[in-house]
Amino acid sequence: MIQLSAKILEKEEVACDHYRLALDAPLISKDAHPGQFVHVKITSQYMPLLRRPFSIHRINSSGIEILFRVVGTGTRLLAEKRVGDELDIIGPLGHGFMAKEDTFTAILVAGGVGVAPLFALAERLRQFTEVKMLIGSKTKTGIICLEKLEALGIGVQVATDDGSLGIKGIATDLLEDFLVTAASPQLPIYGCGPMPMLKVLSEIAQLYSSPCQISLEANMACGVGACLGCVVKMVDHHSPSHFEYKRVCVDGPVFDAKEILWR
Ligand SMILES: Cc1cc2nc3c(=O)[nH]c(=O)nc-3n(C[C@H](O)[C@H](O)[C@H](O)COP(=O)(O)OP(=O)(O)OC[C@H]3O[C@@H](n4cnc5c(N)ncnc54)[C@H](O)[C@@H]3O)c2cc1C
Ligand code: FES
Numbered sequence: 001m002i003q004l005s006a007k008i009l010e011k012e013e014v015a016c017d018h019y020r021l022a023l024d025a026p027l028i029s030k031d032a033h034p035g036q037f038v039h040v041k042i043t044s045q046y047m048p049l050l051r052r053p054f055s056i057h058r059i060n061s062s063g064i065e066i067l068f069r070v071v072g073t074g075t076r077l078l079a080e081k082r083v084g085d086e087l088d089i090i091g092p093l094g095h096g097f098m099a100k101e102d103t104f105t106a107i108l109v110a111g112g113v114g115v116a117p118l119f120a121l122a123e124r125l126r127q128f129t130e131v132k133m134l135i136g137s138k139t140k141t142g143i144i145c146l147e148k149l150e151a152l153g154i155g156v157q158v159a160t161d162d163g164s165l166g167i168k169g170i171a172t173d174l175l176e177d178f179l180v181t182a183a184s185p186q187l188p189i190y191g192c193g194p195m196p197m198l199k200v201l202s203e204i205a206q207l208y209s210s211p212c213q214i215s216l217e218a219n220m221a222c223g224v225g226a227c228l229g230c231v232v233k234m235v236d237h238h239s240p241s242h243f244e245y246k247r248v249c250v251d252g253p254v255f256d257a258k259e260i261l262w263r
Contacts, residue, residue: 001093001224002027005086006063015144017070018113019079021087025063028091032059034120035096035215035254038066039223040078041088048074053220053249055117055192056092064091067116067144093223094253097121097213100188105130107178107210109171109201111193112137115145117215118192122154131155132178136171136197140164172200179208186210191257202257212257218248225250233261 010022028038039051052074058065070079081087099121100106106125108118115135125131136159137143143165149156157174158166167173171193179187185208191201192215205212218230231245235258243261246252 001090003090006089008081008083008085008087011083016141018144020065020067022065023063023087025089026061029059029064032056032064032092033096034124035117036092036094037253038089038091039093042074042077050221051223053223057116057119059120069113090223094249097190097254099124101128103129103188104184105132105187107175107187107189108133109175109189109191110135111171111197112142114193118190119145121190122149123152126152126154134171134174172197172204175204199262202260202262205257213254214257214260215254216248216252220249223249234259235261
């Protein structure tokens with residue numbers, strides 16, 4: 001983990017209210033793994049006071065990319081940054097995905113901007129296995145990175161709530177359809193997106209005995225394990241009727257789906 005001032009090398013509005021920033025940060029990218037995140041200080045003013053976490057979207061020798069959706073004050077200010085501006089970032093933080101190499105197909109399931117960390121994972125996994133990406137969103141404008149994924153040779157299927165692109169339905173519908181017809185069982189599943197989607201994903205994975213890793217989001221303050229602001233409930237395997245707390249920032253953000261207490 002390192003803190004540095006990273007120059008914005010590229011800025012792209014990939015869709016309405018969705019931006020991609022390429023950051024000059026080779027000292028972070030050299031140790032970065034898909035699923036890890038950076039903690040970004042958006043402004044030198046008081047508000048927003050806290051850093052904001054963003055998944056590492058792409059990793060290359062010159063630095064990293066982040067991909068974000070504007071949801072509030074911090075992301076709105078971040079969207080106003082220009083090429084050449086500097087961002088104070090800390091990273092790489094947290095535990096990323098464990099890429100399973102001994103498999104024919106890896107299934108990546110993204111809800112909306114959940115595609116951000118799964119893109120880096122897809123780039124890593126495609127070096128040794130077939131990658132299938134299933135993306136869901138409310139409507140077609142929320143389906144991002146489609147062309148870039150296809151250009152990498154990744155098979156992508158899309159679901160939208162309103163049927164404006166792909167099937168009318170949700171990403172987990174695509175997953176069930178795929179698993180029902182898959183030749184080999186127990187394919188590894190990786191997911192990122194809204195909690196309701198991740199819960200269903202976890203249930204489907206259990207039904208098909210598929211290993212499933214999930215990237216969780218939580219409100220964060222310190223980002224390094226000190227404040228306990230990001231804890232989530234996990235199954236306590238020593239005492240199944242109880243639960244234990246884990247910190248998303250240092251114990252995650254990627255967890256084995258079987259660890260997460262969904263109720
Ligand atoms: C490990 C981790 C990785 C993340 N990676 C990404 C990423 O790659 N791309 C990305 O766009 N976001 C990502 N997020 C979420 C991102 O950190 C938040 O969207 C951001 O902090 C919001 O800051 P804000 O100041 O704009 O919004 P705030 O002013 O803090 O909140 C504004 C409103 O948005 C709501 N809100 C906050 N976070 C979210 C959210 N995640 N989804 C929906 N509504 C939300 C709040 O409840 C509030 O109502 C990640 C979060 C975590 C914990
Ligand atoms: S954000 Fe402080 S412990 Fe996770």
